[in-house]
Amino acid sequence: MSDQTRPTIPHGSAADLPANALKRFLKATEIDTRLLGMAGALLAIWVGFHLYGVIFRDGGAFLTPRNLWNLSVQTSSIGIMATGMVLVIVTRNIDLSVGSVLGFVAMIMGVMQVNILPDYLGLGSPLIWVITVIIGMVMGALVGTFNGWLIAYRGIPSFIVTLGGLMFFRGAAFLVANGKTISPVDADFALLGGGPYGAVGFWGSWVVGGLACIGMLWMLQSGRANRQKHQFALRPLWAEVFMAVLGCGLILGATLLVNSYPWPTGIVKNYALANNITVPPEGLFISHGFAIPVLILACVGIAMTFLMTRTRFGRYVFAIGGNPEAAALSGINTKWMLLRVYALMGMLAGLSAVVSSARLNSATNALGVFDELYVIAAAVIGGTSLAGGVGTIYGAILGALVMESLRTGMVLIGFDTSIQSMVVGVVLVLAVYVDNIYRAKSK
Amino acid sequence: MALANTGTPLVELRDISISFGGIKAVDHVTVDLYPGEVVGLLGHNGAGKSTLIKCLSGAYKADAGEILINGHKVEINNPRDARTQNIETIYQTLALADNLNAAANLFLGRELVSSRGFLDESAMEAETRKIMARLNPNFRKFDVPVSALSGGQRQSVAIARAVYFNAKILIMDEPTAALGPHETQMVAELIQELKRQGLGIFLIEHDIHSVMKLCDRASVMKNGQLVGTVNVADVTDDDILGMIILGKTPAKAA
Numbered sequence: 021m022s023d024q025t026r027p028t029i030p031h032g033s034a035a036d037l038p039a040n041a042l043k044r045f046l047k048a049t050e051i052d053t054r055l056l057g058m059a060g061a062l063l064a065i066w067v068g069f070h071l072y073g074v075i076f077r078d079g080g081a082f083l084t085p086r087n088l089w090n091l092s093v094q095t096s097s098i099g100i101m102a103t104g105m106v107l108v109i110v111t112r113n114i115d116l117s118v119g120s121v122l123g124f125v126a127m128i129m130g131v132m133q134v135n136i137l138p139d140y141l142g143l144g145s146p147l148i149w150v151i152t153v154i155i156g157m158v159m160g161a162l163v164g165t166f167n168g169w170l171i172a173y174r175g176i177p178s179f180i181v182t183l184g185g186l187m188f189f190r191g192a193a194f195l196v197a198n199g200k201t202i203s204p205v206d207a208d209f210a211l212l213g214g215g216p217y218g219a220v221g222f223w224g225s226w227v228v229g230g231l232a233c234i235g236m237l238w239m240l241q242s243g244r245a246n247r248q249k250h251q252f253a254l255r256p257l258w259a260e261v262f263m264a265v266l267g268c269g270l271i272l273g274a275t276l277l278v279n280s281y282p283w284p285t286g287i288v289k290n291y292a293l294a295n296n297i298t299v300p301p302e303g304l305f306i307s308h309g310f311a312i313p314v315l316i317l318a319c320v321g322i323a324m325t326f327l328m329t330r331t332r333f334g335r336y337v338f339a340i341g342g343n344p345e346a347a348a349l350s351g352i353n354t355k356w357m358l359l360r361v362y363a364l365m366g367m368l369a370g371l372s373a374v375v376s377s378a379r380l381n382s383a384t385n386a387l388g389v390f391d392e393l394y395v396i397a398a399a400v401i402g403g404t405s406l407a408g409g410v411g412t413i414y415g416a417i418l419g420a421l422v423m424e425s426l427r428t429g430m431v432l433i434g435f436d437t438s439i440q441s442m443v444v445g446v447v448l449v450l451a452v453y454v455d456n457i458y459r460a461k462s463k
Numbered sequence: 464m465a466l467a468n469t470g471t472p473l474v475e476l477r478d479i480s481i482s483f484g485g486i487k488a489v490d491h492v493t494v495d496l497y498p499g500e501v502v503g504l505l506g507h508n509g510a511g512k513s514t515l516i517k518c519l520s521g522a523y524k525a526d527a528g529e530i531l532i533n534g535h536k537v538e539i540n541n542p543r544d545a546r547t548q549n550i551e552t553i554y555q556t557l558a559l560a561d562n563l564n565a566a567a568n569l570f571l572g573r574e575l576v577s578s579r580g581f582l583d584e585s586a587m588e589a590e591t592r593k594i595m596a597r598l599n600p601n602f603r604k605f606d607v608p609v610s611a612l613s614g615g616q617r618q619s620v621a622i623a624r625a626v627y628f629n630a631k632i633l634i635m636d637e638p639t640a641a642l643g644p645h646e647t648q649m650v651a652e653l654i655q656e657l658k659r660q661g662l663g664i665f666l667i668e669h670d671i672h673s674v675m676k677l678c679d680r681a682s683v684m685k686n687g688q689l690v691g692t693v694n695v696a697d698v699t700d701d702d703i704l705g706m707i708i709l710g711k712t713p714a715k716a717a
Contacts, residue, residue, distance in 0.1 A: 250585040330581045332574050335563075339571055342560035349522060349558045350572035351543035409562035 048259040054403055054458065058418045062425060069429035081432050085281035089308055092278075093214040093379065095417075095424045096313035097122075097372045098391065102398040102416035103324040104368035107361045109399055110341040112408035113171065113178035115362070117185030118369045118395055121163050122388030123193040125373040129156045130202035130383025133209055149209040157370040163189070164366015168359035186392065193385040203382030213379030214311035216287045222279050225309035229275035232318075233268045240264055279307040313375045317417070320368065325413040337361060341409035397444070398423050401451040422447075471534040473498045473663040474632055479518055479528035488514040490687040491528070496632070496663040501654060503678035503695070504667045505707055510684040512667050513555075516634050519665070520552040521545035532632075546573075548632070551625035555636040555667075557617055561610035565602075566591040568609055569624045594623045598653065615646035622653060633657065633664045639673065651677060671700050685710040 046053060070080035081087055101118050108115045133152040141147050167185055171178045204210065211218040220228060240260055247254055283291070283306040291306070292299045328334035336357050339347040348354050372391075377383045402419030404411030426447060430440045472495040481489045489511045496502050504512040517523040519530060521542040529536050532548050539545050545552070552558075559568045566587040575583045575590070588605055595602040599619040609617055618638065625633055635654075639647040654664060654677055668674050674681055675695060683690040683706040691712040693702070702713040 246585045250589045252585065252588070332576070332582065335567060335571075335574060335582060338562060339560040339567075342562035343558070345556070346558035346560050347571070349520075349542050349552070349554065351541065351546060352572050409560070 048256050049263055050255065050259075054455075055414070055418075057454075057458070058402070058415065058422070062418065062422055065422065065425050065429060069425075069433060072433050077433065082429055085277055087428065087432065089278055089281045089311065091421075091424055091428050092314045093311045094428060095421050096214075096311075096317040097376045097379070098394050098398055098424065099317045099417045099420040100320050100368055100372045100375065101365075101391065101395040102402070102420045103320055103413050104365040105395050105399040106324075106402075106404050106411040106413055106416045107328070107337050108178075108365050109396070109404045109406060110337055110408055110411045111358060111361055112341055112344070113358070113361075114182060114396070114406075115167070115178065115365050116182040116392050116396075117163075117167065117189060118365065118372075119388040119391030119393075120186045120189035120193065121160060121366060121369040122373045122376060122391055123385055124163070124189040124196070125156050125159050125370045126377040126383045126387045127193045127196035127202070127385055128159055129153075129209075129373065130205060130377060131197055133206040134202050144207065146208060148206045149212070152206065152209055153212070153371075153374050156374050157367050160370020160373065161363050161367040164369070165359060165363040167366065168362025171362065172355040172358035190385075190389075193387075196385070197383075199385055201382055201384045205377060205381055205383065209374075210378050210381050212312055212316070212374055213377070213381070214313045215379075216283045216306075216308060218313070218378070219278070219308045219311045220315065221309040222307040225275050225279055225307070228310055228315065229271050232271045236267045236271070237264055240267075275310070278310050281308045282306060283308065313379065316371070316375060320371070321413055321417050328413055333357075333360070338409060343409075394420075394423055397448045401448060403455060419451075422451075470497075472496060472531070473500075473533060474519065474665075475531040475534075476515065476519060477529050477531060479515060479525045479530075481514060481518060481523060481526050487687045489518070489525075492684065492687075492689045493528075494682045494689065494692065496665060498631075498663050499658050499661045500680070501658060501664045501666055501678045502692075503674040503681040504665060504684065505669075505674060505681055505703065506684035506690075507707065511687040512684050513636060515684070516552075516636065516665055516667060519545065519550060519632075520634055521550075543572075546628070549628075549630055550632045550634065551628060551630035552634040553621045553625050553636065553638055555640060557621040559609050559617060559621060562608050564608055565595070565605055565612075565620045565623075568620055569594070569627060571624075573628065590627070591623070594627050595619065598623050598626065599649070614641045615643065615649070618642060618646065618650065622650070626657070630662060633662050634667075635664060636667045637669065638666070639670075671703060674703065675700060683707055 046056075066082055070082040073080035073082060101122070105115060105118070129152045132155055133148050137148045137151060138145070141151075163185070167178075167181055170176050170181045219225075240263060244254060244260060282288075283304075285303060288299065288304050288306055291297075292304065297304070328337065336347065336352050339350070339352060340354050340357060344354060373388070376387055380387065398420035399411065399416045400406065400419070401422055402412065402415030402417070404416060423444065426444055427440060430443060435443070474496040476492065476494050479489055479492050480487065492511070492515055494502065494504070494515070504516065506512050514523065518525040518528075519539065521539045521544050524540055530539055531537070537544075537548055539548065539550075542552075560571060563571070566584070569591050570587050575586045577583045591605060595605075599616070602616060602619060604612055604616065609620055612620070618641070622638070638650050642650065651673075654666070657664065666674075666678060668678075678695050680692055681695055681698075681703060682692040683703065685707070690706045690710050693706070693713065695703075698713055705711050705713065
């Protein structure tokens with residue numbers, strides 16, 4: 021087929037039919053093909069690990085409610101930070117200090133809730149976890165603000181500032197309690213890290229799932245109404261229905277999944293003893309439901325997506341990444357923006373410190389080691405371009421899920437940690453390479 | 464047109480100086496601009512035209528001198544100040560964020576927001592469609608990043624941005640440098656149209672023929688200093704070239 025004849029072929033001619041049908045479908049539903057690719061890769065990883073278990077071990081262990089529930093909890097900490105890293109990278113910067121900041125903030129929170137606050141509020145006071153979380157997020161935001169100030173107003177490259185931060189805060193984390201591990205943390209605080217008690221249970225999960233479905237339907241409806249108001253082309257109705265069914269299906273499927281993972285018998289026994297319930301001989305089936313850290317990640321993801329796509333702040337972040345000069349000439353205060361981006365990143369690192377130390381039920385000065393690399397990798401696998409200007413929040417969360425899936429999958433089938441890090445490294449490079457090819461083709 | 468230049472100028476840049484690291488980029492330059500007039504700024508690369516004009520658009524702050532709008536002294540410290548004075552600039556580089564679409568670029572820094580303070584994308588797109596229908600009716604690419612647009616399409620986005628916000632004073636830095644003949648013609652027609660609406664336009668331009676065709680007066684700079692300002696109708700191409708190259712004012716010029 022020569023180049024000259026090509027454009028004259030009418031749409032939907034016999035030869036192009038299958039490709040066109042898919043294209044039309046994607047155009048009508050406005051599904052991002054990159055998102056589709058990532059979902060496909062994720063599914064391949066999941067099925068691959070499961071089949072490996074089925075064939076070479078005594079049964080697949082990956083696609084089980086238990087593993088997927090744990091996977092969701094493990095993704096939370098990295099996922100929360102990855103949403104902030106998207107903003108940092110979109111503005112053509114980097115933050116290498118998040119892992120160390122996480123460790124530092126976790127140690128401060130550990131000392132606060134175990135050694136200081138109980139003296140004033142009494143051991144087990146319900147205020148302890150609230151104050152601790154606030155302190156953690158404020159501390160993180162302060163560190164981020166300082167980083168941002170050095171980068172934006174003192175003109176030091178972000179790579180250097182945060183590389184310094186990586187070393188400084190790791191050391192500072194040690195000094196906070198002279199290297200001691202602080203454990204256990206406050207009982208209420210520990211719920212924020214997940215575990216059988218740190219999940220919202222059977223009915224709680226259905227409420228969450230139901231609200232999520234209603235929210236999604238409302239978004240689809242209001243989007244359509246808005247297009248109608250301005251007389252823009254509407255998505256075909258079947259496409260809207262398809263999206264609604266797909267979205268609700270995913271949400272309700274996830275709810276079914278987390279509800280089919282029961283508490284371990286030991287926990288059930290303790291719970292029954294404490295609440296004077298007699299356990300029937302066949303055992304009690306108590307669902308975990310959505311883990312609290314996963315719900316935190318979901319809220320962060322929604323809030324950050326909103327920030328990036330519906331507010332001036334997000335628009336300016338993208339503009340600075342696309343063309344810093346143009347942004348400044350449009351009257352955007354780029355330095356102030358950058359400072360706020362780093363403050364937000366720091367605050368999210370503080371929130372991740374809450375989730376990580378709560379999940380471990382202790383604060384150690386080694387918490388968050390190498391997290392900065394996993395966070396950056398998650399953002400980049402999720403399609404955030406290091407050249408700036410391009411990136412999505414959902415992509416970063418999916419990227420975090422891909423990374424964690426690889427890690428847990430390799431643990432399940434018994435790979436060494438040495439092999440694990442090699443594979444993760446290869447996947448990171450490969451993901452960016454594939455993304456480059458995709459971008460070049462779609463131009 | 465030159466006959467009308469008797470009242471208060473729309474803009475007066477009076478005795479402007481600015482230096483960078485000891486080099487006087489602009490050295491006591493005075494130029495003015497009347498409503499409905501196009502003043503060309505000419506000179507070699509590095510003559511100081513862009514630097515001078517950036518003092519008016521808010522990208523630079525002059526070391527000395529004053530800026531008068533309609534006879535009143537104003538302070539322009541940043542691009543935002545310039546915009547509040549209805550000064551709009553079309554930069555040579557177009558100053559577009561390549562990763563954003565036409566509507567986002569048009570409203571960059573001045574987004575339309577809903578009553579709750581969130582971006583009103585649909586309203587911005589609707590407004591963009593309206594203005595583009597006027598400036599470049601063939602423009603269809605509203606939902607792609609401007610990096611996917613041709614030079615002329617990008618130019619029309621940059622011009623739309625200036626026109627949409629009711630500019631009184633327009634600064635154009637080589638608006639046709641990257642354009643083909645058809646698009647250049649489009650820009651020329653637009654300049655005539657804006658003139659009729661009473662805008663004052665500073666046009667930085669290298670091409671002498673464009674200057675002769677589009678401008679009412681021409682101010683020529685050399686080595687940071689003003690060589691002189693002439694009525695284009697009173698001089699020839701060669702006179703202006705002489706000013707640019709030799710820094711020599713033609714005898715008959717005012």
